[in-house]
Amino acid sequence: MDEFSRLFSQPKTPQLKQDGFSDSTDKQQERTSPIKNKEGNQKAPFIVPTSETCTTPLTVSIPTFENVQTLPTPMTYTPLSPGNLSMSPIDQSSLNIPKRRSHARLLDDMLSIAQPNQRVVSELVAPANLLPQRVVSLPTVAEETFNSDSAADSNTSKKSCLSESGDYTDKYDDETLQGFLLDHWDQPLLWRKVRPIGSGNFSNVLLYESMDQSDPKSAQVAVKRLKYPEELSHVEQINTSLRYKETLSRLENSLTRELQVLKSLNHPCIVKLLGINNPIFITSKKPLHDLIKKNPRALPPCDMIMSYCSAGDLLAAVMARNGGLELWLIQRIFAELALAVKYLHESNVIHRDLKLENALLKYTFDDINSFKDSPIYYRQNVIELADFGLCKKIENDEMCTARCGSEDYVSPEILMGVPYDGHLSDTWALGVILYSLFEDRLPFDPPPNASMRQRSRATSHRIARFDWRWYRLSDDTNTGKKIVENTLTRKNQRWSIDEIYDSPFVKDIVDKLDFS
């Protein structure tokens, strides 16, 4: 019997009531209420589970952590003997998964209670009557030791911050942006807003064009504008509420980590941080605290000025095309992703949020097709990897403990809550991406034509059991399948990024590329 089967076959233990989560009665009520997606549209009401689906199919056992009071997932914590590995303490926060998910849904995931039809995106190519749902992670991960810092997050109205901003934002209005290219803090530059281009849980991304410079690299830029959590906009709570302080510190950690890592990276297949609206976000170790000291009434906006990828993210592009990407295109895109991740791992950075949404396209598929036979094809990268909100700079053998990632891409060891090797959780996510491009579905979604019972099983359950298989490609012999088979597997057998890179599917392409 394998590690996971053993855990799942443990005798049933009573469910613990979870702080902050409703009990089963509340849950039923929540399930009958409509939920809203990020745009505020109502989705179909949740389906009230039947008595059959209300049973918890998964047993939970906490044999060793007697002081554990909450169940983070339907898994057990298994303390490892780290030997000579350097580790940060076990982070018992729950897995950060949901984009557009309610707490009720999160709890149900944790307890594997059935809620058929609740996920909107199951297959990559969503049914016509359903809105696409993206799942993201929260970049508010506590792995560093904070000064009593840990907190929740939510969004806030940016407007409230703008009028009372700090030194560098006086000239800011909604249509123009004053910013600085990195390390050119004495030369303010201006950009004009063109249009919104994307939105995540933690930022809005807008296209700006330069008003006063000729450098082609910054002529068009993507400006990632941080959304401040609501509690940071409550002036009356400033410096008094513990929640306020915790949120501020957590946000500051996540922001400075993303900025410092992005600033240190330089690779064609990775999005570039070109500049910032206020140098203090880069030059200070505690920018938010410094800014609050200067102006205790409000936080000024944080606008990251990034390279712009005009063809949007890979998930949107694949969905717009109804899937069915040609093999050569999948191979090219994946080879570039592998290059980017190899560079990151060699730079001692792990990404921890690799997913289709975070691979940005510089060109549309039609454009790529049109120059496929020209020499430019190998001279120009077609993707940039983005969203470093969960990344981490690590020491050689350092194991991670922060349970973060996006639900469909998270590795079994992260789900299990054991210290994990971030390199291998990144290669797991690469396996999920490649499978999804091949099959037009996520590997751990309910199988096509799944029974109600199969549908009711939580994604996390299937991940923990390595429960995936080929459908479209079942008879195909392409060499990329090997990458999926060797990444969506146990961590002690899983390929590293070097092994992925050396596989013919990737190597055949990267050997021809002229920019890496």
Ligand SMILES: Nc1ncnc2c1ncn2[C@@H]1O[C@H](COP(=O)(O)OP(=O)(O)OP(=O)(O)O)[C@@H](O)[C@H]1O
């Ligand atoms: N440099 C860019 N060029 C073009 N589009 C971009 C760029 N950066 C981000 N976007 C768009 O904005 C979306 C959100 O960006 P990003 O993922 O960085 O934000 P986030 O708030 O960290 O998101 P998440 O909720 O996934 O953590 C992306 O999915 C993409 O569609």
